Amino acid sequence: MQKHTGSKTEPPNAPTIAILQQMADYYGKIGDEWRIRAYRKAIGTLRNHKIKVCTREEALALPQIGERLATKIEEIAFTNRLRRLDNAKAEPSDQVFEAFMQIYGVGPAQANKWVDAGYKTVDEVLEKAQLTVNQRIGIEHYADFQTRIPRAEVEQHGRVVKDTLYQIDPAFEVIVGGSYRRGAETSGDIDCMITHPHTGSAFIRQTVLERLIPALFAKNFLVAALAATSKDDGSKWHGASQIPASTPGAPPRPWRRIDFLLVPSGELGAALIYFTGDDIFNRSIRLLAGTKGMRLNQRGLYKDVIRGKNREKLSEGTLVEGKDEKKIFEILGVPWRPPEHRIC
Ligand code: DCP
Ligand code: MG
Ligand code: MN
Numbered sequence: 001m002q003k004h005t006g007s008k009t010e011p012p013n014a015p016t017i018a019i020l021q022q023m024a025d026y027y028g029k030i031g032d033e034w035r036i037r038a039y040r041k042a043i044g045t046l047r048n049h050k051i052k053v054c055t056r057e058e059a060l061a062l063p064q065i066g067e068r069l070a071t072k073i074e075e076i077a078f079t080n081r082l083r084r085l086d087n088a089k090a091e092p093s094d095q096v097f098e099a100f101m102q103i104y105g106v107g108p109a110q111a112n113k114w115v116d117a118g119y120k121t122v123d124e125v126l127e128k129a130q131l132t133v134n135q136r137i138g139i140e141h142y143a144d145f146q147t148r149i150p151r152a153e154v155e156q157h158g159r160v161v162k163d164t165l166y167q168i169d170p171a172f173e174v175i176v177g178g179s180y181r182r183g184a185e186t187s188g189d190i191d192c193m194i195t196h197p198h199t200g201s202a203f204i205r206q207t208v209l210e211r212l213i214p215a216l217f218a219k220n221f222l223v224a225a226l227a228a229t230s231k232d233d234g235s236k237w238h239g240a241s242q243i244p245a246s247t248p249g250a251p252p253r254p255w256r257r258i259d260f261l262l263v264p265s266g267e268l269g270a271a272l273i274y275f276t277g278d279d280i281f282n283r284s285i286r287l288l289a290g291t292k293g294m295r296l297n298q299r300g301l302y303k304d305v306i307r308g309k310n311r312e313k314l315s316e317g318t319l320v321e322g323k324d325e326k327k328i329f330e331i332l333g334v335p336w337r338p339p340e341h342r343i344c
Contacts, residue, residue, distance in 0.1 A: 012052035016076045017043050019085060021280075023072075026088050029097065029108050042069045044284050053077065096120055104138035104145055104257065105226065134226050141240065144254040148186035156243050157190045157258060160221050161212075165194065168211050172196050172204075177261070177275035183340035189257035190241065193268075193275055201264045205235055208262055213237070220244050223255055235262040267299045269325040274298035281342040289332055294320065301328050 011017075024039035041064035046053065053059050054077040059070035076082050088094055093115050099122055100111035119125050126139045138145065149157075158176040165172045175181070178191030194212075196204050209228075216222040224240040237260040243253045263271040274282060275298070289296040295305045295313070300322030306315040321327045329336050 011047070011050075013046040013049060015080065016053065016073055017046050019076050019082050020046070020069075020072070023082060023085050023088075026085065029101070031108070038066065038069060040280075040283065041065075042073075043280065044287075046073075047280075047284070100125065102146060103135065103142060105132075105134045106138065110135075137224050137226065137240070141255045145240075145257055147254060148188060149190065149256055151180065151185050151187070153243065153256075154180045154187050154190050157221075157241055157256060158192065160219070160241075160243070161192050161216070161258075161260075164215050164219065164221075165207075165212050168207060168215070169196070171198060172207070175272070177272065178259075178277065181276045181339045182278065182343055189259060191259045191261065191275055193261045193263050193271055195263040195265055195268050195271075197265050201235065201262065204262050204264065205230070208237070208260060213239075216241070222258075226257075236260065237262075265323065267322045269328050270296065270300045270322050271298050272325045273328060276339045276342060278343050281337075285332070285334065288334065292332065294332070296328070296332075301331060 020039055020043050024036050024043070027035040027039065045062050045064045049062060053062070053073055056067075056070045056074040059065050059073040060067065065073070072082055072084070096119070097111050097115050100106055100114050100119075101108065103111075103122065103125075114125050114129060117129070119128065122139055122142055125131075126136070131139070154176060158174065158180075162174045165174055173195050175193045175195070176191065177193050178189065179187045180191065194204065194208055196207075213222060213225070221241050221244065222239055223242050226238040226240065228237045229235070239258050239260075240255045241258040242255050245252060261271060261275050273285065273296070286296050289301060293303065293305075295302045295317060301320045302317035303320050304315075305313060305317035308314050321331055326336055
């Protein structure tokens with residue numbers, strides 16, 4: 001999927017990285033964990049390299065890049081494409097799989113089942129497959145959810161959420177994160193972080209679920225509830241929203257995907273890092289924390305994490321910092337990166 005970012009000057013290896021990323025995504029789909037890791041490492045190296053890498057030798061001289069990837073990097077640098085990726089894309093079943101994967105809530109296992117059942121189009125799935133309620137919504141609004149949202153409209157959605165919540169309790173804070181916070185001109189969805197300076201997660205959760213969400217449905221702003229999770233990685237709510245038509249009879253506005261992330265104030269800094277992304281930036285800053293004997297997740301930065309032989313986590317460790325985004329960078333020894341610069 002095309003990511004739109006707000007960057008003005010493109011880093012020298014960005015075109016190569018974009019193609020390697022597509023290849024990594026392809027290996028992700030076919031479950032080749034080993035190759036995904038190799039690609040991720042190489043992408044990390046190229047992101048930190050400030051000079052365009054053109055030849056196999058130049059690539060081999062860099063850390064974390066082996067012979068096969070070095071050859072691919074050279075092919076991309078000279079031809080602006082990768083035959084291996086073109087081949088993968090040309091497989092018809094791969095294109096059908098791709099299309100199914102774009103449906104909200106559909107992962108590789110489900111997409112593969114539909115490919116195996118012989119379905120060729122999303123419409124055929126709608127007609128013939130047994131669908132969950134969410135899959136049906138995902139298909140019925142397939143085109144809407146595929147369309148990127150202009151920045152000004154992301155702002156409109158954020159404004160409705162803010163106004164509604166501040167009427168319930170003005171102490172709440174709503175921050176629109178994701179690609180919007182990175183300054184992107186368009187976004188795939190609207191990512192709202194919701195926090196409150198004085199109360200714990202139970203109050204935030206109760207207010208959002210019992211008051212905010214019903215109020216937003218009553219305004220015809222929320223149009224579907226898709227998924228709610230509350231695990232140790234925080235509380236998330238997924239749904240769809242729509243700016244109500246300004247005048248009666250005006251054509252309906254598209255349905256948009258909206259996410260709420262509920263964040264206790266003590267975790268705001270770590271949540272800001274996580275929910276601002278991008279996903280590759282998150283991966284690299286987490287890896288970096290690991291190399292310093294710490295652990296970063298969306299709730300905080302921890303030290304003294306005890307790990308077993310296979311690096312599996314045996315203890316949560318001690319919280320070092322959760323509240324302050326800048327302090328987390330400081331403690332990790334990473335120069336502050338404004339959100340607009342946290343992109344590939
Ligand atoms: N995130 C992550 N890893 C994932 C998914 C998400 O680290 N596998 C984090 C980083 C993302 C943020 O959550 O920036 C929001 O996720 P989105 O899927 O909404 O991605 P973006 O907002 O970055 O892009 P888009 O414009 O496509 O929504
Ligand atoms: Mg987003
Ligand atoms: Mn999102």
